[in-house]
Amino acid sequence: MGQVRREPLGDQAARLLLDRIRSGEWKLGDKLPGETTLAPQLGVGRSTVREAIRQLAGRGVLATRQGSGVFVTALDAPEDWDAVLRRSDIVTVIEARIAIEVEAAFLAAERRTPADLAAIRAALADRGRRTGSIEDHVDADTAFHRAIVAASGNSLLTDLFDGFTPRSRASMIDMLRLRGTFGDDIDQDTHAALLAAVADGDGEEAARRSRAHLLAIKKWVSPSPASPASPAKLASIDVPER
Known part of the structure; x- marks a missing residue:
């Protein structure tokens, strides 16, 4: 699992998450681990994880469901x-x-x-x-x-x-x-x-x-x-x- 090493952290974290989705680590409809799990995996803080999720949600890859968590809604993203x-x-x-x-x-x-x-x-x-x-x-x-x-x-x-x-x-x-x-x-x-x-x-x-x-x-x-x-x-x- 790669870690974020370069700025901007939010963009790098979003790219790493998208790579993991593309690789099949999470399937369509799967729920992502929580911020406390993802943050150390990516080598960033929880606020950066939230920014990465926000970016991928804006591109239609993830969706946040109130009280339930973050789910995979697409297995790839069009270019921004x-x-x-x-x-x-x-x-x-x-x-x-x-x-x-x-x-x-x-x-x-x-x-x-x-x-x-x-x-x-x-x-x-x-x-x-x-x-x-x-x-x-x-x-x-x-x-x-x-x-x-x-x-x-x-x-x-x-x-x-x-x-x-x-x-x-x-x-x-x-x-x-x-x-x-x-x-x-x-x-x-x-x-x-x-x-x-x-x-x-x-x-x-x-x-x-x-x-x-x-x-x-x-x-x-x-x-x-x-x-x-x-x-x-x-x-x-x-x-x-x-």
Whole structure:
């Protein structure tokens, strides 16, 4: 049985526990030993064991049942979101955003409350004001899109959007620096039209506008192989940016 030797301890402990599950030490549905047993086996404290269990529970491998203990609910785990996103290029992220945000826009048009609309309108107004720096603009733009996703009433869609935010933010900042301009009136109008569709309760139109906006970004960042875009060419393309 290996012991944890390197930081971060919680990650190392989670990996060791997952290795033991993968090796067949515990079967599906088995109950894990208690913290007082696992801690010395892993060479860590009980709080680190709890952190490792929390991580694996978040990945669907373990489940904590109040008053009963911790049980194995899967024999392997998909790669964690952060590791996946670090290797994803911006086109992959945009494609995933399309899958999330187009459906979210449709649902938001059906389910938005007065409070949701107030939050989206406030985010749009803030987006229009925050043009002093690329970072501020991207953050305000992200807040607008998140407000629409939140208005869908589907907490899982919101969690997925939040998972993509760090990778998307860094890529958008880099791209807008390359382009050199951002936050013009046409771009703001594109977002205002999406808000209008949501406010009107027109799910099909909201989904269409969301998809068109994200596809325009995808087209901008993925030029055809036959004619790769140079920095100068990218800077001249007039499409709505996120």
